[in-house]
Amino acid sequence: MPNSYTDVYFPVLVQALIAMATAAGLLAVSFLLGKRVRNRVKDMPYESGIVPTGDARHRFSVKFYLVAMLFIVFDMEAIFLYPWVVVYRELNSEMKMFPFVEMAVFVFLILAGFFYIWKKGALDWATSDVAERKR
Amino acid sequence: MDVILFLIFATIAVVAAVNVVVQSHPISSAISLIGVMGSLAVLYLLLGAEFIAAAQVIVYAGAVMVLFLFVIMLLNAGTETRQSKSETAHLLGVPALLVFALLLAYFIRSQPDSGVHFGGFTGGSAQAVGRALFTTYLLPFEVTSVLILIAIVGAIVLARKEI
Amino acid sequence: MDPSTWFYAISLIKILVVFGVLMTTLAYLQWVERKVIAHIQVRPGPYFVGPHGLLQPLADVIKLITKEDLLPPYVNKPLYLAAPFIAVSMALLSISVIPFGPEIDVFGYHTYMQLTDLNIGVLFVLAASSVGVYGVALAGWSSNNKYALLGALRSSAQMISYELPLSLTIAAPLLISNTLSLRKLVETQGGNPAHAGTLWNWNLFHGWQWIGFLVFLISAFAETNRIPFDLAEAENELVAGFHTEYSSMKFASFFMAEYANMITVSAMAVLLFLGGWVAPWPAEYGSGLVPVAVFALAGLIAVYHGLHPARRRDRFSLPAAGLVFLFIAAAFLAPFTQSWLLPLFWFCAKTGAILFAFIWVRGTLPRFRYDQLMGFAWKYLFPVAIVNLLATGLGVALFG
Numbered sequence: 001m002p003n004s005y006t007d008v009y010f011p012v013l014v015q016a017l018i019a020m021a022t023a024a025g026l027l028a029v030s031f032l033l034g035k036r037v038r039n040r041v042k043d044m045p046y047e048s049g050i051v052p053t054g055d056a057r058h059r060f061s062v063k064f065y066l067v068a069m070l071f072i073v074f075d076m077e078a079i080f081l082y083p084w085v086v087v088y089r090e091l092n093s094e095m096k097m098f099p100f101v102e103m104a105v106f107v108f109l110i111l112a113g114f115f116y117i118w119k120k121g122a123l124d125w126a127t128s129d130v131a132e133r134k135r
Numbered sequence: 136m137d138v139i140l141f142l143i144f145a146t147i148a149v150v151a152a153v154n155v156v157v158q159s160h161p162i163s164s165a166i167s168l169i170g171v172m173g174s175l176a177v178l179y180l181l182l183g184a185e186f187i188a189a190a191q192v193i194v195y196a197g198a199v200m201v202l203f204l205f206v207i208m209l210l211n212a213g214t215e216t217r218q219s220k221s222e223t224a225h226l227l228g229v230p231a232l233l234v235f236a237l238l239l240a241y242f243i244r245s246q247p248d249s250g251v252h253f254g255g256f257t258g259g260s261a262q263a264v265g266r267a268l269f270t271t272y273l274l275p276f277e278v279t280s281v282l283i284l285i286a287i288v289g290a291i292v293l294a295r296k297e298i
Numbered sequence: 299m300d301p302s303t304w305f306y307a308i309s310l311i312k313i314l315v316v317f318g319v320l321m322t323t324l325a326y327l328q329w330v331e332r333k334v335i336a337h338i339q340v341r342p343g344p345y346f347v348g349p350h351g352l353l354q355p356l357a358d359v360i361k362l363i364t365k366e367d368l369l370p371p372y373v374n375k376p377l378y379l380a381a382p383f384i385a386v387s388m389a390l391l392s393i394s395v396i397p398f399g400p401e402i403d404v405f406g407y408h409t410y411m412q413l414t415d416l417n418i419g420v421l422f423v424l425a426a427s428s429v430g431v432y433g434v435a436l437a438g439w440s441s442n443n444k445y446a447l448l449g450a451l452r453s454s455a456q457m458i459s460y461e462l463p464l465s466l467t468i469a470a471p472l473l474i475s476n477t478l479s480l481r482k483l484v485e486t487q488g489g490n491p492a493h494a495g496t497l498w499n500w501n502l503f504h505g506w507q508w509i510g511f512l513v514f515l516i517s518a519f520a521e522t523n524r525i526p527f528d529l530a531e532a533e534n535e536l537v538a539g540f541h542t543e544y545s546s547m548k549f550a551s552f553f554m555a556e557y558a559n560m561i562t563v564s565a566m567a568v569l570l571f572l573g574g575w576v577a578p579w580p581a582e583y584g585s586g587l588v589p590v591a592v593f594a595l596a597g598l599i600a601v602y603h604g605l606h607p608a609r610r611r612d613r614f615s616l617p618a619a620g621l622v623f624l625f626i627a628a629a630f631l632a633p634f635t636q637s638w639l640l641p642l643f644w645f646c647a648k649t650g651a652i653l654f655a656f657i658w659v660r661g662t663l664p665r666f667r668y669d670q671l672m673g674f675a676w677k678y679l680f681p682v683a684i685v686n687l688l689a690t691g692l693g694v695a696l697f698g
Contacts, residue, residue: 005183006136006253006406007302011414012394013140018317019390023551030367030547043371045443046542057208057439057447062294064455065209067672068409069290071458073283074680075198078334078465079190080279081687082421083265091269092695100688100695102269102277106585107688109280113287114681120291123676130203131609162377162439169432176425189421197428201458204435208451260417260477 023098066122136168137253148174162206165200172196184259308409313394316413320393324557325355331657338661349615365546370441373543377440382544382551385433389558392426395419395479396565399575399641411575411638412481420472423566424465427521431457433555434523434527438540439639449539452529452668454584460520460527463679467514471570472689473500484627496580505693510686511571515655518563520675522556524656526663529671564652565645572648575641587642589630597623665678 045052084103089101117123151170158164172195181190257263268276329344329351336343344351369375399411415687416422431454438450472478488499497503502511520527529539535541541552568574577585597620603609604616629635630643666674 002357005255006140006181007305008414008416009180010306011313012416014310014313015317015394015413016387017389018313019387020383022321022390023386026386026547026551026554027379027383030363030365032362036366036368042368045370045441047444050445057442058444060209060447060451062209065194065202065205066290066294067200067455069294069457070287070676071462072194072198072202073286073290074462075194077280077283078462078469079194080268080276081466081469082415082472082478083186083261083268085265085469085532086261086478087265087269088323088691088694089264089476097695099269100691102273103691104688105277106280107684109277109284110287111681111684113284117287117291118677122291122294123673125672126410128332160374162374166377166436169634173429185416185418186421189418189425192425193421193428194673197425197431198458201435201454203429204439205454208439208447243430261421283598 063125070117070122074110074114077107080106137181141178141253144174144177144181148178162204165203165207168203169196169200172200179259182259183253183256185263186264187259249264300571304407308404309413312409312413316393320390320558320561323561324554325359327557327561327653328358328553330653331660334338334654334657335661336490337389338658349612349619350534356483357652359550361426362550363547365610366550368543368545370543374440374442377436378543379548381433381437381440382548382555383433384436385430385555386551386558386590388426388430388563389432389555392423392562393558395480395570396562397484397574398645399638402638410481411642415479415481416479416620420468420478420483420570423562424461424468426564427559428461430555430559432538433552437544439541441543443543445536445538446540446542449542452536453523453540456529456663456671456675457521457523457677460517463513463675463683464517464521466680466683466687467510467517468566468570468688470507470510471504473687473690473694474504474507475503478571483619484576487573488576497573497578500571500576502571502573506686506691507571507690511567513683513686514567514571515652517655517675517679518567519659522559522561522563522656523562524556526659526666527671528665529668560653560656561649564649567652568645568648574648575645577644578642581640586630586636586640589640589647590627593627593630597621597627597640605651 081103084099088099148171150172151167154167155164155171158167161200172191176188176191176196258267332354333343333351344354347353347357367377394413395416397410397412397415401408401410434457435450435454438446438448438453441447472483475483476488477483487501488496501507519525523529541549544552577588579585600620600623602620604612604614604618604620605636609616630639
């Protein structure tokens with residue numbers, strides 16, 4: 001049995017060290033054992049045999065950026081749920097239905113935003129045929 | 136043990152934070168910032184604030200920094216070029232840093248001992264946070280949802296021209 | 299020795315054992331997957347290295363570590379090397395909080411069949427998986443290759459999109475069990491010997507929770523980049539996705555991370571919904587005899603086929619395997635092993651079943667289109683997950 005708070009995290013620390021050592025070991029072992037022959041063609045980025053043109057780091061669609069923004073927003077909501085679930089039964093026995101109403105209000109406001117972005121079409125990755133025809 | 140761990144992760148946090156500023160490539164700075172967030176989470180964990188530490192990693196290191204990374208990739212920001220060195224920055228910056236450090240040290244010294252020691256902070260468990268959030272601080276919690284709603288609308292407005 | 303030294307010693311032993319078992323499982327999961335998919339496609343699969351290709355994983359490892367280790371000149375070197383490092387270390391970290399069985403007694407010292415039980419165990423796993431996204435994103439970006447960058451973008455956007463329904467459905471069984479600790483999660487589902495229960499106590503059968511289980515499984519497939527959601531490595535459009543520029547063991551690192559994540563997520567499904575190490579019905583009604591029957595049957599079949607004249611290739615290997623199986627079956631009957639071997643069997647059987655589902659789906663389904671994939675996460679899974687959570691809350695409030 002762990003004797004103190006730090007003891008509880010001791011195996012996590014050891015496991016983290018082992019995991020990092022394994023990851024580093026994997027990188028090191030093939031670096032040491034694999035032989036290397038270099039030539040000009042091998043040193044080109046792989047593009048199915050075609051000589052690459054231009055920079056690989058193109059600007060890309062703003063949609064990825066939008067997904068990341070929406071993810072932060074809803075992840076924030078999700079993290080608020082965890083303290084709620086662990087005190088739910090306790091609070092419910094003190095104040096009947098109150099914790100449910102609390103979270104229902106919170107989730108309702110966020111779902112309103114969710115349906116707003118849905119209707120705005122932010123969740124449509126590609127314009128569908130239907131939307132195309134409407135235009 | 137606690138003190139050693141604290142010193143290790145505090146050092147990582149400070150070194151990574153300095154690295155954020157020193158690195159010339161924005162992606163490297165972003166990675167260092169993830170390092171700062173991670174070691175801060177470990178410091179919270181050492182105090183005993185388990186839930187706060189997990190939230191720190193999930194929200195900051197996991198979500199916010201992904202957005203940072205995406206933005207840097209989106210803009211395809213290259214290496215920053217070093218501008219011509221400014222004399223005034225050196226002349227004013229170093230003394231200002233010293234003054235700031237001294238002020239900080241003074242404020243920390245003048246704080247009364249809060250009595251919180253390693254692993255002794257009980258207000259940071261998920262149960263404690265939940266109880267506080269859903270009874271005492273209920274109004275701020277519900278207002279947060281309005282804030283999140285505004286953020287959602289804001290995200291759409293920012294990206295709107297493209298959709 | 300004083301208790302604290304005992305604690306450190308036992309912890310280290312447990313970590314080493316679990317790590318060894320995990321690495322072996324990782325190697326053989328690949329073999330199992332190849333075999334299962336081969337049999338789905340009516341072909342034998344790996345067959346020539348060792349009996350029935352059993353030494354194939356070893357041969358693969360030797361092949362991979364002696365392969366040419368390319369470090370292309372156009373990549374961003376620190377990040378290019380950091381990406382597989384992050385992916386592997388984050389994938390191996392989660393195992394430290396997964397419980398495999400109840401409290402056991404080792405020479406008078408009480409310990410758990412778990413490396414450590416955190417109060418926030420579930421969040422720990424979520425945090426490790428959310429940091430794992432950087433492995434993919436950085437691999438693609440640092441490679442300086444068009445295919446790699448596209449694959450990484452798709453993959454990281456997919457992973458964050460599916461992380462939302464995943465974390466929302468996780469909340470529902472946590473609400474039923476009222477805890478964030480993985481050990482207590484199982485104990486509330488009947489793992490406590492005081493009220494050793496049946497499978498009706500599992501969170502899966504609590505109200506309409508099977509909907510949550512389905513959402514969890516679908517999101518888990520997407521989180522681990524498995525077919526039908528393996529858009530990151532859609533080989534006919536993106537070559538190999540984010541790891542196009544990786545070779546030898548660096549390339550294998552990403553696969554190792556993927557398989558480790560598969561194991562973690564299957565174990566999480568078992569712990570959250572399927573009652574962890576709890577048997578489906580109490581041992582006094584004979585659930586303890588199930589592993590005996592399973593292993594004895596496997597042993598007898600192996601011995602029968604080994605002695606059959608049509609199977610000349612396996613004259614020695616199959617009877618040997620059969621004897622090992624029979625020995626395992628006997629081990630389940632020994633009274634001093636039952637307290638820890640039976641929970642371990644049920645945990646591994648359930649996790650194995652879910653891992654098999656992963657492989658089965660891979661052998662069956664085609665790949666999604668990217669817009670369908672993103673639309674599915676946001677328009678179907680996310681609303682279903684959030685309604686499921688609220689409905690669970692309402693159910694618990696009304697009926698307890």
